[in-house]
Amino acid sequence: MQSIQHFFPLLDQPRKAVITAHQKPDGDAMGSMLGLYHFLVQLGHDVTVISPTNWASFLNWMPGVDKVIDFENKRELSVNIINSAEIIYCLDFNILHRTRNMETYLEKAKCIKVLIDHHQQPQEEVFDYGISDTGKSSTCEMIFDLIANSGHDDKINKEIATCLYTGIMTDTGSFRFPSTTASVHKAVARLKETGFNHSVIHENIYDNFSESRLRFIGNALLYKLDVLYEYNTAMMAISKYDLIKYEIKTGDTEGLVNYLLTIEGIKFGALVIDRDEERKWSFRSKGEFDVNAFARTHFEGGGHKNAAGGRSDETLDQTARKFKQIIKQYEKELQ
Structure with a gap:
């Protein structure tokens, strides 16, 4: 697996891309998928987000979630999209079996596979490019780094900020876990510059149950x-x-x-x-x-x-x- 820095030039070459995460995606998985989606669309990529399974209803307010395909509900469509993809972004999981029934199709896909994750012991041999950093608070923080370090900080808009903040907030336990480093607060400060309302995000995540x-x-x-x-x-x-x-x-x-x-x-x-x-x-x-x-x-x-x-x-x-x-x-x- 080559470093993510070697992948940066490919961001400026519009491709047919698929973004996926682990089964039953949580705030970080969904936030990173949608944050990356909104970024790649601005660069001209043809992007489809496919979740291996359904997800919690308290995530349904997130910008772009209506475009996410549930693999279990639309398997034939999902497989066709995966087979035609030129790049597959694998977010917030370290090994393919965490995508449940998508594992076989991801493994067989002949396209470029990119890993962005913060869990230990990644399955590096199945990815062409990637980064696995257990020191990061969340995959959403890593997507923020990807955008900023690839020279596209100007592309961070309110939709991206909303999605990435959601994952950073949830995976840091509302900023109380030890993973909440100075870089986390710096990233949040940059995201806040877009003007999104963080209070509404907290309400949607934590005050939205039956x-x-x-x-x-x-x-x-x-x-x-x-x-x-x-x-x-x-x-x-x-x-x-x-x-x-x-x-x-x-x-x-x-x-x-x-x-x-x-x-x-x-x-x-x-x-x-x-x-x-x-x-x-x-x-x-x-x-x-x-x-x-x-x-x-x-x-x-x-x-x-x-x-x-x-x-x-x-x-x-x-x-x-x-x-x-x-x-x-x-x-x-x-x-």
Whole structure:
């Protein structure tokens, strides 16, 4: 994989491009896809944004989201577009299987593939150009760098700024995570020069949920919370019954794992949810405990040092019991 700087000259040569991200795109994934979309369109590229799956409804206000194609709903159209693409931009994921059923088609595509991501251990061999920087707060910050460093800072308009701010804000936990460096604030200051309203973005992201989601969170905190004080760890196991009872939709469980770290003394939070095809884990930590390594070692996952995910084919009860056994190995690290 050649460095992203070697790719910059190709930006000024209009091509047929596809932009994609990981399945169930969050604020950073959607923000980076749409931010890059609005940028490339200004340069004359023919651009299509394809999401591997659907996304949370609280992202539907974002400028350009109406043009995003859901691969699962329009597979034949999506495959044809991928096969005819000259460049595919892969954002906010480090390995192709995170695009779910798009993986095979992306792997077979004969065009130029560009990686822009901030997760550990990228699958570099499948990309022609790219950058993988775990020191960056978000992929949206990296798209900002791409635009600025390629000499196109003048192209940053209100639409781009709105999209990129969304991803930076969500992936930094509203600027409270350690990844919020000086460069993050400098980027936000430049984005604010376009005049977008950041208060409206916060409202759309955080104040835009259903009553049933709030009741679901209350039920989870009251009945599903398991605090393991001897390991400074808290966990939740959410059943499929709860998802159905409270009519939980894509995005409704986002942020639930973060509640676990608000408990005094807790350094490690783990959430497992019973999905149809598998059990999905979310891990969060404070300080030096590496949940990326934990997820890779025990739950076929990965991510960042303080935020990662995993999976299991076991039942909900089985994988929860497995977690409680495994955590005993980390008692000293979590003290």
